[in-house]
Amino acid sequence: MSPPRLEASIVLGIVRSLGPASAKVLSHLRMANKLATDLLGRFHERTIHPTRVRVLTDLVVNLARSAVAPAILDIGCGDGSLARATAARLGAGEVRGVDVKVRQQTQIPVECYDGRTLPFPSDRFDLVILSDVLHHAAEPGQILREAVRVLRPEGLVVVKDHFAFGPWSHLMLLAMDLVGNAPRGVLVRGRYFSGPEWIALVAASGGRATQLVWPLKVHQFPWHLLARNKYQFAMTLKR
Numbered sequence: 001m002s003p004p005r006l007e008a009s010i011v012l013g014i015v016r017s018l019g020p021a022s023a024k025v026l027s028h029l030r031m032a033n034k035l036a037t038d039l040l041g042r043f044h045e046r047t048i049h050p051t052r053v054r055v056l057t058d059l060v061v062n063l064a065r066s067a068v069a070p071a072i073l074d075i076g077c078g079d080g081s082l083a084r085a086t087a088a089r090l091g092a093g094e095v096r097g098v099d100v101k102v103r104q105q106t107q108i109p110v111e112c113y114d115g116r117t118l119p120f121p122s123d124r125f126d127l128v129i130l131s132d133v134l135h136h137a138a139e140p141g142q143i144l145r146e147a148v149r150v151l152r153p154e155g156l157v158v159v160k161d162h163f164a165f166g167p168w169s170h171l172m173l174l175a176m177d178l179v180g181n182a183p184r185g186v187l188v189r190g191r192y193f194s195g196p197e198w199i200a201l202v203a204a205s206g207g208r209a210t211q212l213v214w215p216l217k218v219h220q221f222p223w224h225l226l227a228r229n230k231y232q233f234a235m236t237l238k239r
């Protein structure tokens with residue numbers, strides 16, 4: 001499926017073909033776009049986001065329950081709320097975040113990095129979180145390899161992401177992705193992986209999958225009708 005940026009460029013092309021009237025149409029379109037994006041952002045922030053963070057915190061804590069006072073790294077941590085809540089529940093000794101785009105307000109210390117190579121030595125963390133990041137990344141395989149590299153021998157990578165089953169699931173996941181991410185300026189690629197593609201990504205990561213949680217209930221009514229439980233999964237990887 002084409003990334004949303006391409007679709008926007010088609011709309012722009014049509015508007016430009018209107019000639020002199022195009023400047024006015026464009027400015028109205030920009031205002032409407034900003035208003036819709038702001039409203040969506042506020043709506044997501046107040047309704048979907050808090051529930052999602054609560055559900056995902058329970059999930060990560062359950063999967064990582066053997067980790068005692070762990071050093072946690074959250075790759076693509078966004079505002080850091082998931083990592084902060086998880087660290088508090090696990091009594092973490094350290095919690096760090098990295099992202100390709102650091103937000104203005106974050107709940108944990110976040111470092112900007114190039115999206116390829118983590119700025120940490122090998123064998124560094126007990127728990128590495130990758131929550132809804134790999135389908136946004138240019139090189140998901142490279143990030144998964146890096147997540148395994150910085151893991152201590154007994155450590156755990158927790159991946160939360162999507163399973164794609166065909167065009168309909170792509171469309172639904174894209175819709176939810178745009179609602180959740182467009183207001184924050186996160187690039188939505190509209191690229192979701194099937195089961196066999198996930199198996200290939202894990203096989204190339206240097207780690208091995210140890211647990212799978214699927215289907216996974218993340219969203220409440222009515223959002224789970226779009227981002228259905230069977231599109232959501234979590235897995236753990238060890239070295």
Ligand SMILES: C[S@@+](CC[C@H](N)C(=O)[O-])C[C@H]1O[C@@H](n2cnc3c(N)ncnc32)[C@H](O)[C@@H]1O
Pocket residue numbers: 075076077078079082098099100101114115116130131132133136137138139143181186
């Ligand atoms: C849907 S948000 C998820 C944020 C957070 N992990 C959560 O679950 O709430 C995706 C995040 O991945 C980040 N991202 C995109 N490409 C990345 C990459 N190559 N490496 C690390 N983070 C990346 C985005 O900037 C964004 O903050």
